[in-house]
Each structure stands twice: as structure tokens, then as C-alpha cells.
Amino acid sequence: MFTGIIETMGIVADARPGGGNLELTIQSPLASELKIDQSVSHNGVCLTVTSVEADRYTTVAVAETLQKTNIGALRPGQAVNLERAMVFNSRIDGHIVQGHVDGTGVCRSVEPQDGSWVFRFGFDPSFAPLIVEKGSICLNGISLTVFDIADDAFSVAIIPYTFEHTNIRHLQPGDPVNLEFDILGKYVARQLQTQAKPSLTT
Structure with missing residues (x-):
């Protein structure tokens, strides 16, 4: 974890x-x-x-x-x-990450923003129910907040510290990235999916 x-x-x-x-x-x-x-x-x-x-x-x-x-x-x-791995007697500054990647996304664009950067990533639309505006995602191991969500894309804002201390600074449009969606979203999606199935009991 x-x-x-x-x-x-x-x-x-x-x-x-x-x-x-x-x-x-x-x-x-x-x-x-x-x-x-x-x-x-x-x-x-x-x-x-x-x-x-x-x-x-x-x-x-x-x-x-x-x-x-x-x-x-x-x-x-x-x-x-x-x-x-996390230590449970200290603060959790990001979010709960399992290290079990759901799939890869693709960097679509990188835009400098006068001291920060906005990265746009595409992903498989089948994962759309697992991502929400201002929610968390793990991208190449980095806990980030997403915004400007579409059915197959999202953006993240990168501050200078993250840019300098992770390999996100090396990403170019077309590069693949590892994506792990929020575990809480997965449980909710699974529960809704289960409830939507017709009951086999009479």
C-alpha cells in the first residue's frame, strides 16, 4: 500500500x-x-x-x-x-494507492502555465466511471488531482516541486503512463454494477 x-x-x-x-x-x-x-x-x-x-x-x-x-x-x-510502502503511524499526504495499475494512458499535451504545467492525458473510456472532477488518480506512481474530465481524457496541474522531483518532466505527447484509479471509486462502481444485475431469486 x-x-x-x-x-x-x-x-x-x-x-x-x-x-x-x-x-x-x-x-x-x-x-x-x-x-x-x-x-x-x-x-x-x-x-x-x-x-x-x-x-x-x-x-x-x-x-x-x-x-x-x-x-x-x-x-x-x-x-x-x-x-x-506506507507507514500507518504517519500522515497520508496523497491518497490510498495499491500499486496495482489498471492500465496505461497517453500523454496528449503539455502546456506551461507561467510557473506550473498542465498535462492532458487520454485513457480507455471504459474507466470513465472511476474518475471524478477534483478526484485523485495515481499517474506513474504520483498522486494527482484531476480536472477538466471528459469520457476519455483528463488534465492535471503540476507544481514546480513535482515537476523537478519526478519523471513527469520527461513526458512528451504520445508517451504512455501508468494509471491506477481510486480504489474507493472501484468499490462504488462494483457495488452499482452488482445492484444492477437481475436477481436470480424468486
């Missing part, structure tokens, strides 16, 4: 396919504090630490993860947003 508040960025040191999986070696200042079997959010994807050595650690993304996220596109030298 995460909050969507990025702790730091790591650098992909190596990306090695193995069968249907991808083993990643990440160089990060967090490495010395990690232990094997810990969960770490990588661009919003929860992956398990499999080994740690000095300032690097390894983790493995399985085929299911590669199919639903942009993790498979990572290459050596690229920056990745990192967050360790």
Missing part, C-alpha cells in the same frame, strides 16, 4: 528479459535501506525487491505486469519514480 507521494527517483541500471518476465536493476539512494521481499512502487507499479547490493537492487516484473503497464518500456539510463 502506498500514498502516491514520490520519495525519490531511481535510474534503471539494467533491464534483462527472462522468459516472459523482465528483471530490473535500479540504482537508488533507497537501496541501502531496502530488504529482500519488500514492496516498492516503480512508476506506480508494486514490485518486490529480490536482491540488494550497495546502491542497487533488483526486482522482477512478470508477464501480467508487462502487459498492463509501461514497465516493459524501461531502458537503462531512464528515471523511475520510487516510493516505499
Whole structure:
């Protein structure tokens, strides 16, 4: 479980396919504090630490993860947003994030706004019921507030701190991003879906 508040960025040191999986070696200042079997959010994807050595650690993304996220596109030298699992005795500054990405979206535009930036993203319209105006979304692991919602797109405003301390500053139109919709919205949508089904009892 995460909050969507990025702790730091790591650098992909190596990306090695193995069968249907991808083993990643990440160089990060967090490495010395990690232990094997810990969960770490990588661009919003929860992956398990499999080994740690000095300032690097390894983790493995399985085929299911590669199919639903942009993790498979990572290459050596690229920056990745990192967050360790939340601690429940401190403030939750973002929102509850599972690290279970629902799918990918696409950056449509980036507009400077005299000190901030507005990013526009497209997404699969089937997820439209899970997003609300001024609600939360997790984008590449970053907890953000959405606005200007359409059936297949939304915008987010990025402040200078987020721009400088996450890899969102590298995004260009056409780039894929990982999206995790708010878990509360998923439960509500599921409940409504269940209630809408005809009863089998007489």
C-alpha cells in the first residue's frame, strides 16, 4: 500500500528479459535501506525487491505486469519514480494507492502555465466511471488531482516541486503512463454494477 507521494527517483541500471518476465536493476539512494521481499512502487507499479547490493537492487516484473503497464518500456539510463510502502503511524499526504495499475494512458499535451504545467492525458473510456472532477488518480506512481474530465481524457496541474522531483518532466505527447484509479471509486462502481444485475431469486 502506498500514498502516491514520490520519495525519490531511481535510474534503471539494467533491464534483462527472462522468459516472459523482465528483471530490473535500479540504482537508488533507497537501496541501502531496502530488504529482500519488500514492496516498492516503480512508476506506480508494486514490485518486490529480490536482491540488494550497495546502491542497487533488483526486482522482477512478470508477464501480467508487462502487459498492463509501461514497465516493459524501461531502458537503462531512464528515471523511475520510487516510493516505499506506507507507514500507518504517519500522515497520508496523497491518497490510498495499491500499486496495482489498471492500465496505461497517453500523454496528449503539455502546456506551461507561467510557473506550473498542465498535462492532458487520454485513457480507455471504459474507466470513465472511476474518475471524478477534483478526484485523485495515481499517474506513474504520483498522486494527482484531476480536472477538466471528459469520457476519455483528463488534465492535471503540476507544481514546480513535482515537476523537478519526478519523471513527469520527461513526458512528451504520445508517451504512455501508468494509471491506477481510486480504489474507493472501484468499490462504488462494483457495488452499482452488482445492484444492477437481475436477481436470480424468486
